[in-house]
Amino acid sequence: MPEISIRWSRAGDEPGLLRLLQDTYERWPRVDTAAAPLDHLLWKYDDIGVQTGRHTIALDGERIVGAIPLLIRTFLIDSRPLRAATASDVAVHPDYRGVNLYMDMQAVARPTFRNSLDFNFGYEAPHPAMVRGRQKMDRWHVMAHRLAVLAANTTRLPPRAAAPGVTIDVVERVDASIDAFCIEAMRPFRLVALRDHRYLNWRYADPRGGGGTMLLARCGEDVLGFAALRVSNGTAYLADLLVLPGRNDVAGALAGEALERARAAGFERARCWLPERHPFREAVAGAGLSRAKEQRGFTYEVLRAPKGSLDFIDDPEAAVHVTIADTDLI
Numbered sequence: 001m002p003e004i005s006i007r008w009s010r011a012g013d014e015p016g017l018l019r020l021l022q023d024t025y026e027r028w029p030r031v032d033t034a035a036a037p038l039d040h041l042l043w044k045y046d047d048i049g050v051q052t053g054r055h056t057i058a059l060d061g062e063r064i065v066g067a068i069p070l071l072i073r074t075f076l077i078d079s080r081p082l083r084a085a086t087a088s089d090v091a092v093h094p095d096y097r098g099v100n101l102y103m104d105m106q107a108v109a110r111p112t113f114r115n116s117l118d119f120n121f122g123y124e125a126p127h128p129a130m131v132r133g134r135q136k137m138d139r140w141h142v143m144a145h146r147l148a149v150l151a152a153n154t155t156r157l158p159p160r161a162a163a164p165g166v167t168i169d170v171v172e173r174v175d176a177s178i179d180a181f182c183i184e185a186m187r188p189f190r191l192v193a194l195r196d197h198r199y200l201n202w203r204y205a206d207p208r209g210g211g212g213t214m215l216l217a218r219c220g221e222d223v224l225g226f227a228a229l230r231v232s233n234g235t236a237y238l239a240d241l242l243v244l245p246g247r248n249d250v251a252g253a254l255a256g257e258a259l260e261r262a263r264a265a266g267f268e269r270a271r272c273w274l275p276e277r278h279p280f281r282e283a284v285a286g287a288g289l290s291r292a293k294e295q296r297g298f299t300y301e302v303l304r305a306p307k308g309s310l311d312f313i314d315d316p317e318a319a320v321h322v323t324i325a326d327t328d329l330i
């Protein structure tokens with residue numbers, strides 16, 4: 001095994017990181033986008049104010065042969081902002097696998113995380129090395145909340161429920177006036193990754209990321225709800241859905257509109273992930289999204305979060321808002 005060095009990434013590492021990701025994954029970018037792969041990478045790990053990319057990389061000489069790319073994001077935990085890291089695109093070049101390089105990168109990165117981040121949070125990646133890694137870092141758990149995969153055949157949607165007085169429009173971008181709605185809509189959830197205009201525009205309005213369709217439900221000027229539709233690998237996803245507390249009728253109307261738009265765009269399959277217990281489940285079921293067999297999981301690890309602040313995470317009844325848009329799968 002050659003001499004490998006491990007360090008934090010710096011500006012200029014992007015082309016080498018891209019080469020590693022393309023040597024590691026069959027398809028990278030894994031989402032549909034017309035953008036050049038390097039532009040997608042720069043988009044994905046851009047500093048947008050609510051999230052920042054920070055990566056541990058392993059080098060053989062000048063060549064990047066391993067990486068744990070991180071997205072650091074603000075979550076609201078009982079309405080209090082805490083910073084969490086989500087690992088995505090974890091990669092070790094095929095020629096360097098099986099000699100503990102992934103674990104060595106973790107060992108270098110973790111002392112810094114412990115002192116600078118409140119918790120880790122991420123999609124439960126099924127790769128055996130990830131499972132083994134979680135076992136070895138024994139404070140890293142699978143969250144008690146399972147996410148149900150909801151599925152719809154858009155050619156057989158139920159009749160749309162009326163939401164009197166509510167209009168739904170497509171918007172190209174959202175401005176800062178949506179932030180007050182987001183705060184109110186996120187309030188019922190004990191755990192939710194921060195949504196605000198910067199994040200929503202980054203996620204759904206930037207073609208480098210694949211874009212999306214943002215739907216706003218309004219009564220007059222007042223925003224009642226937000227939904228986002230993303231298309232990836234031949235499937236339409238109701239990627240995100242947020243409404244003012246108690247307005248599950250608006251959640252149903254937005255889901256119905258999103259599914260109808262997916263059908264009109266030629267997508268027969270539509271999907272959505274929501275926690276098994278979630279206030280919108282009944283409303284989205286009414287719009288045609290019923291439970292598929294699969295479930296998905298998320299993992300977490302408490303780092304410097306204030307003692308007890310995340311205890312509820314092991315209660316499957318606690319209200320959490322996590323969606324597929326919180327992963328990089330779409």
Ligand SMILES: CC(C)(COP(=O)(O)OP(=O)(O)OC[C@H]1O[C@@H](n2cnc3c(N)ncnc32)[C@H](O)[C@@H]1OP(=O)(O)O)[C@@H](O)C(=O)NCCC(=O)NCCS
Nearest residue numbers: 089090091092097098099100101102103125127128129132
């Ligand atoms: C996943 C990946 C990063 C692991 O990198 P790696 O450097 O080979 O992993 P390590 O050698 O540090 O192994 C960590 C642990 O997992 C185990 N492990 C690694 N690969 C394994 C495999 N394919 N099957 C079973 N166990 C495996 C190792 O034995 C080790 O456990 P141990 O310390 O008890 O011996 C690498 O295989 C990869 O890039 N895969 C393709 C991309 C991918 O799927 N990434 C994960 C999704 S985000």
